[in-house]
Amino acid sequence: MAQTQSGAEGLQSLPALLQRNATRFANRPAYREKEFGIWQCWTWAETEKEIEALALGFINLGVQPGDFVAIIGRNRPYLYWSMVAAQSVGAVPVPLYQDAVAEEMAYVLAHCGARFVVAGDQEQVDKVIEVKEQLPNLEHVIYLDPRGLRKYDHTRLHQYSHIQAQGRAAHDELIGELKRRREKLTYDDTCVMLYTSGTTGKPKGVVLSNRNVIESSKNSAEFDNLTEEENILSYLPMAWVGDFIFSIGQAYWCGFCVNCPESQDTMMTDLREIGPTYFFAPPRVFETQLTNVMIRMEDAGALKYALFHHFLEFAKGGAGEKYGMPRRKRSVLTFKRRMVRAWRYAMGVGFAIETLIENAIRLFFYKLRYGKDARKHFKARDPLGLMIYPEPLKSYFKYRMGDVLIYGPLKDTLGFGRIRVAYTAGEAIGPEIFEFFRSLGINLKQLYGQTEATVFITVQPDGQVRADTVGVPAPDVEVRIDEKGEIYYRSPGVFVEYFKNPESTASTKDAEGWVATGDAGFFEEGTGHLRIIDRAKDVGKMADGSMFAPKYVENKLKFYPDILEAVLFGNGKDYCVAFINIDMTAVGNWAERNNIPYASYQELAGHPQVLDTIQKHVEEVNESVAQDAMLSGCQIHRFVVLHKELDADDGELTRTRKVRRRIIEEKYADIIDALYDGSKTVSTETEVTYEDGRKGSIKATLEIRDAKVVPTGQKMAAE
């Protein structure tokens, strides 16, 4: 039914949605970008004009239907427009990761045979020029920011605004052609081609049709009640399917506003200024924010510090879930609702003032007694006035006053003051982090998805959110699990094919449209929520036949703020060993507080006290892993803290920061050997690649630590 409906409206492509938005939401904001210190805004009507000019310019330049137009750069409205403009003329946009090095870029550009490239700035243009010998199909490069490019040879290089100007000049003769091409677009034409980052081997081009993108956007928008009122901040790589769906798919379907940050470094300030209502981030972003909040609270005054912890403790106990969550539907503000809201706020403010005064007086006496140590002994307390209320009312008032004192200001500082729905995906999120944000009243949920599924496989519905599951199947998605535990799905969002790679397509997608995710998982009994264990191919067997699921253990390790990355080895071996990367921000801060001097990452990573801390974490993880009868064999017997951060530039991580196990295993074979042969230290030399592509090497002697493990046999006997 859904398909015929959108077909009847004639909304079978993104350019068609653009036309609809330009009339329906003509004067609503479509794009904002901060430039020169001011948020510049384009309405849907203006956006339509801009895209039309660019599309005409594309035709003028010779873009043919079926051509590939590569797009490289940071998130800017102009680049989003170039995607839709390319679609308008029948071409296929191919967004690329902007931080990819030239050779990576060359592979993708050559693989799709892109005839045109739209690049953000000089840096990207330089990369394309560097590899142009390998790209016989490349004809024209269009750049956005002319800075530093004036002296370049302009025979095949064009400025974005000039292309638009040429398009406007040729408006009358080419508009007919543009309309013809726009009308020819069908529901099954290719909408976009996205290259997967590829944890193994070369990236694959995933072809998504208009049907995939529009159906997925529509279903997910309805699932979360998204309207044209939403605001999002687009800061994730444009080459990633998530950004394509949020910043283009859903934005065009709902007609909401996409905000682009001023530069990569200003993301946090811009987030606060925009205050998005709908937000998407990998767990890492939430992790960083939590770490920053905690670090800054350490420097706060005694009263603030005590209140912060007092209210956070309270909210974590379930009060946040109960009283803090935003309404699912935007309500019409009637007089009565306004009054209720005002009353609640007044109640909150009243109690907040009482709390502040009472605690300030108590703190004064603590200071008299303990002097500088008051901070350690002082705990905040609820105001006496609250005592007279019975339990549910008491918690309610307490949450409201926490909202006035702590949660509200904190959410505002983080830029989450207006969030209605926030998602995290890509990796497992630490339960601590998840709970922190949810207790503040931020509706943070998890979803599980893939490029091949046009993002959505399972999502958590409001009210059924937990840290350890990824939710129930998304609307219109069927999910099944085969006998080996691998997850399969089928949906309208299932990709068309891998570009020029029929073998991979055939091995991933069967004739009935079921797609293998490559992840192992199971449905929880009772709730019907999906739980992911690991990548199916990473799940192995230990020498004694017990199950080896590295990701499960690594995630437990990564939930400690001190640990940035962990890699577990042990497939086919007697016991498990691990590589650990420390988190420079958290550990550096700790070192500063404890007067531990260090000169470099390497020195800090090798510090005996750091190793002691990490060892404690590892042993705690071992205890927790031992609880799980199925995975108790995965306890870490020996570990090493690596002397360098695992890095995408060295090929150790993908551009989306997923661990490339095989490459790490080969590269650090000497360390792994040392972990298994019982030696106490290991000397190693590692090649590193700098950001500009030059290579160097780091030498180090690493200390290997043994961690306590919980004997599994005993445990079983006890049970």
Next chain:
Amino acid sequence: MLDASQDGYITEDGRRIGGVVMEMKNITLRFGGVVAIKDISFDIREGEIRAIIGPNGAGKSSMLNVISGFYVPQEGEIWFRGERRPPMKPYEVARQGIARTFQNIALFEGMSVLDNVMTGRLTHMKSGLFQQALWKGKAEEEEVANREVVEHIIDFLEIQHIRKTPVARLPYGLKKRVELARALAAEPKLLLLDEPMAGMNVEEKEDMSRFILDVNDEFGTTIALIEHDMGVVMDLSDRVVVMDYGKKIGDGTPDEVRNNQEVIDAYLGVSHD
């Protein structure tokens, strides 16, 4: 112009270098008995990057201070844009369109980056104290117009993320960049950079070099710079003046200077007799 033959030329990378914009003629500067600069003459052409190099104590900074009007030489003439310049106060020089940065950063530490860069626009503000205080009419218009120029420079030097940060909280490399921004805000005809890359690491140096080249390319600003890092100087500049013990020992393109025996001696430390 002084010399009709100085019409300018086109560099290898396609930049147009114009005629002479500033000419120093037989400058001598003494501090009591110490002769800091001894009878030096050289010129700076429009649109070029001119470097002044030399070992420690060669008189490079003194030379820059002479150009910026901080020191008045005892002998010699300074010609700027075809006119002989009488002895001037530094602020008068600044009004003529010469801006500079300092070897030891001289920013207002307590003020934000934005405010610091705005001070660079002072020479372009004409409204009086009273108007400024009332924030009416011309003062307001002026502030808006000047802010726009400043925002373009902030964008150009990629310091948007520290726009509102107090300068005291910034690391050294960024402070240097803010100082460059402030000098650029004056929209100078001649920009003097006193060791823009001193104390920086390789990456910061590369960034700074790129900004200097971009400034020259984008705004067509004439730049005179002092620098110790020979690699940087040779890559950046169109022409180089070499000084040693207050005397000029070489003048020409980087290649000419590199092969000049006197320059090699000065840098390798041959005894002076």
